[in-house]
Amino acid sequence: MCLIVNKCFSVRGILKFRPVFLSTMSLEKAKQVAAYRAVDEFVTNNCVFGVGSGSTVVYAVQRLAEKVETENLKVTCIPTSFQAKQLIFKHNLTLGELDTNPILDVTIDGADEVDANMTLIKGGGGCLLQEKIVASCSKIMIVIADYTKDSKKLGERYKKGIPIEVIPMAYVPIKNKIVSVYGGDIKLRSAVAKAGPVVTDNGNFILDWLFTNQDLDWHNVSTAIKNIPGVVETGLFVNMCHKAYFGQPEGIVIERSASL
Ligand SMILES: O=C[C@H](O)[C@H](O)[C@H](O)COP(=O)(O)O
Structure with missing residues (x-):
């Protein structure tokens, strides 16, 4: 790991040095x-x-x-x-x-x-x-x-949820169905440099499912979510x-x- 030393002043004006780890x-x-x-x-x-x-x-x-x-x-x-x-x-x-x-x-x-x-x-x-x-x-x-x-376990370190690619017209019913069965919260992913949602390379929207149960059977969950009309694919591999x-x-x- 790389270490640099950063100068800073305390309240009494005494020069101190603070280590900064370049984690990036x-x-x-x-x-x-x-x-x-x-x-x-x-x-x-x-x-x-x-x-x-x-x-x-x-x-x-x-x-x-x-x-x-x-x-x-x-x-x-x-x-x-x-x-x-x-x-x-x-x-x-x-x-x-x-x-x-x-x-x-x-x-x-x-x-x-x-x-x-x-x-x-x-x-x-x-x-x-x-x-x-x-x-x-x-x-x-x-x-x-x-x-x-x-x-x-999934969700232990990645906190943005499971991405789900959906047909735009169906995003609200899909979101409601997933939350009613499995709980958690779902957000329509917003674009950063554009007003409105992210549009994928395939012209679809992305839902990010912030699940709360880390002990689900992910194969079954992915299959069940894919069976909802309008779901194109899940980010569960x-x-x-x-x-x-x-x-x-x-x-x-x-x-x-x-x-x-
Ligand atoms: O949609 C993005 C892909 O699934 C990436 O492979 C994944 O997000 C990891 O990306 P990164 O290497 O930037 O962490």
Whole structure:
């Protein structure tokens, strides 16, 4: 961890020094080491590679581009979002699509939270639908994350709820139905630099379900929510992730595997 010393004055005017830990820096380092490790272990020549979304994946695509260049690899990249597609273009990588590459060798993606059973919350950046489609077409799904995403139970560390992508006209009945069965609270996600709701890459809205019961059967919950007309997809990824890499602040990587 990186430490700097910050000058400050006490009330009597005595100069004091206060340590400031650059946690943002260690968080970025943690993302980077996890991403680099996963790409180094799973990218091979001629592979079809699913490019996840989010801030951690940016490091994975950087590393991928380096490997493609230095090792002269042929890799076809399938994006999981508008952002992922832009990253593929930015690094001059080869863009593919599911029409021509319906089976992927590996997808590397971020997560908002990973529990002890390797169930994931995804969609904090609104990209869950295409991410789940691409992961479902991949022989292996790998998660890359910093240490803050590693939880025993969902909701322990990620406090923004489970994202649910919905058809806009149905958001109020969907919200009411979920809360009446499972409790908690649901918020329509608002855009930051635009008045009104977030509109996904697929033209839908996102509901964030702030659940209160951390001991639910997430497979059943996800299936039941998906059965509500108007729900497009949930950000619960159950039995999909094969391995997770958690970067630590000091630069090491902790691995966890699932037996799928
Ligand atoms: O919608 C966004 C995706 O599910 C991301 O993979 C997830 O939010 C993690 O993103 P980050 O790597 O920025 O924490």
